[in-house]
Amino acid sequence: MRALTGIWRGKARWLIALMAVSAGASAEEISAADTAWILTSTALVLFMTIPGLSLFYAGLVRVKNVLSVLMQCFALTCLMSVMWFAVGYTIAFGSEGVEQGKYIGDFGNLFFGAITKDSVKGTIPASLFAIYQMTFAIITPALIAGAFAERMRFSAMLIFSVLWLLAVYSPICHWVWGGGWLGAMGLQDFAGGTVVHISAAVAALVAALVMGPRRGFGTVAMPPHNLTLTVAGAGMLWVGWFGFNAGSALAANGTAAMAMLVTHLSAACGALAWMTMEWVRHGKPSVLGIVTGMVAGLGTITPASGSVGPAAAIVIGLSAGVICYFATNFLKNALKVDDSLDVFPVHGVGGVLGTLLVGVFASTQLGVFSGNGFSTAAGIENMGGQLTVQAIGVVATFVYTAVATFIILKVVDMMVGLRVDGDAETQGLDLVLHDERGYNL
């Protein structure tokens, strides 16, 4: 009995200590350094979509559709912001101090209802966290636009994106980052391998399959109309990605700095690897190839950027360049899928590769290739355990996105029709949908 009381006393002391810690945590103060860095990162990630991704995509389409792509990215930026404010954020992150469900957040933050000037999330203002995450909710649907470029009705694109943000992006974001089941399992996805890249890319693939290829795909030449725009956009993406990955530390600290370093190295190696593949296999290194390899390297390091070291980043970047190169050729030439701007083979394959490689390179036992360790807090002690959780994250994101996206596309098709008619497609979306031309030279 005395022994039991002793144990109870011991436990009580531990409990009181724990309560003191959590009381301290709830009164956590805002860090000026962290806040400054996340403010900066927010601007960088918005810059990735407009103008980075917009220009990257705009250069890749034909001259008659350049405005339609710019318009899609710009309109999505506006519309996703409002939807994130209204419903998306609370589905993904719920409200502070409320125990979060496994699959979606609580609805205490509808219309940012629980966010005030003084509310805090971690060491930054809650309002800053909300807008930082908003920039992710903008770029993810915008990535999908590459798959249905040059043939989707503008109204259908808007409706699809709203439904997709609320039914696909926001829940998956909750699973991984908002206190949901994947995060609790110990999935390491630092900046969005599953949440952003796999979800966007699977949606892109499903959209390309459901909508069918562009008229004349495979017989008519559809070369990019202005690769200088694409290269300019690619450069902006690289710079903006520092905010995406290093900002995901949500702090100005060593994790953020290391994330920036590995992000940069992976981008460089992805670019070099893709360039080399083309040089060896086709005789010439192409400009489009080197920038596409850069995007592959960036997308692939994204989930790993908070978990791995610089030597691993070199391996991740090189493998991204090579594997995404083969995936792009395979999808286009063997499967004949018209994922117009190659969203799936670059972001999807890269996202899967990066998410899985975390399971290897997070290990602290790999010498120079070591990372920051497995998710021990979730009970993961070895590479097999981490790889299993990473694979579960990939499969869950893949399957849920594919099914939900398919249903959304069918619903939108019934509502307004997904595609413009054949004549409109031939004439070009700029004139047909917007009464404008990109260039009046």
Added chain:
Amino acid sequence: MKMMTAIIKPFKLDDVREALQQIGINGMTVEEVKGYGRQKGHTELYRGAEYTVEFQPKVKIQIGISDHQVDAAIEAVCNAASTGKIGDGKIFIAPLEQSIRIRTGETGEEAL
């Protein structure tokens, strides 16, 4: 009078203009055109999508000349436009029925 049409490599235009000026031909009309003959097109590759571009960019020169200038003009263009490589172009000579200078109303060789 003859109408001389020369299809040449674009970067040879200045050489040809100079050569014709030296034999006293002081006007020409130039167009940027595309075409192919023995010199075929080239292929372009974008992320694994390979396109064959059939037509080569060329420059087309048109000049009205008097009969006695024909041989000299042909020689001048041939010398100036030649690189010795495939794709140097062609010269066509056709009869020209009439020419009129719009400002003065002059006709025939006077108007060339």
